Amino acid sequence: MERTQIPETTIHRLPVYLRCLLQAQQDRMPVISSVGIAEMAGTNAAQVRKDLSYLGELGTRGIGYDVEALIEHISKSLGITGLRRVAIVGYGRLGGALKSYTGFSDRGFDIIAVFDADPAKIGTDADGVIIRSTDELETVLAENRVEIVVMATPAGVTQELADRVTGAGIKAILNLAPVRLHVPDGVAVRQVCMSTDLQILSFYLAQDGMK
């Protein structure tokens, strides 16, 4: 299976399609058309058909896609047929907000470890998980067979901690700290940067003002 051939933009839309299909499943729809998916996902039917064609021969012309089968297929592509084991490094306000967010487990993610450097926090409860010291990063990541690490750390210490995370063999990082991470080849990084999002919105406002 040459999944490396799937365009990045398609990969980024798969989670959106999955969310739409789960909604369709909840609404007890056995079959859905590309037009139906497109409407829910805010795109067009041709795009949906093209994106899904990368996953194989799915759907029946003139009928549509079997909802259950397509959910299973996309979930498999996204590697979330079981729960993925996630750790959060940094239990400040943002880390705390993430840990308490109940939506992750529904989407295939289980936050099983939380780290902080503050002695006052270490050993205390973080919504059902005991906060561990960043000194123990490598051993706790290994013990818990963590697959994805979320960096919710202060900017200044993020690269250093990320180096230890990748050194411990982690291949996927979601970075919420406002720094660009340098990671070894073969490590996937997603950067969440709300300042950047605000600047992009500001661009559109600036355009609007010039009309």
Next chain:
Amino acid sequence: MERTQIPETTIHRLPVYLRCLLQAQQDRMPVISSVGIAEMAGTNAAQVRKDLSYLGELGTRGIGYDVEALIEHISKSLGITGLRRVAIVGYGRLGGALKSYTGFSDRGFDIIAVFDADPAKIGTDADGVIIRSTDELETVLAENRVEIVVMATPAGVTQELADRVTGAGIKAILNLAPVRLHVPDGVAVRQVCMSTDLQILSFYLAQDGMK
């Protein structure tokens, strides 16, 4: 100025270039080459030159870009030469984490209003701003001449509140709630969805596992 002609992918890279240039300015570099920007931004020099060419005739062949002038130029394009006025709707853990994040003002954003529906929170201090009731949404947004609204609300009430936000004339929304917003034409929305980011990371892990 036909700024509508700038490709969306270029727009999304402008904040990254700006961050690199501010770093160069801090390092007291008067001039920077496209190679220099590319290295800091994690892209290639041809991409940098192409992206910046959309903003006009900038830089001198063989010399590079004047750092100060380019900062000013990109800031103007992004509409952040002054501070943009931002409000947060929903002062839960995520809204609280955002309000306390000091990085926004450095990047051109001033959070001047915070809303919540919880009577226990209304009227109390949120890091220097008094929390207002969502009942007063329209009047407070107008009084404060808010330009961008951040939705940090529970999923179930987000669309309804966003309808009131756009009804009050707001043209830019950063949505942190795990729902896809429907907004009138002419309103720009950026969606932050960390579950989606985790699923994309999971995709790469799944691929890696198949090698």
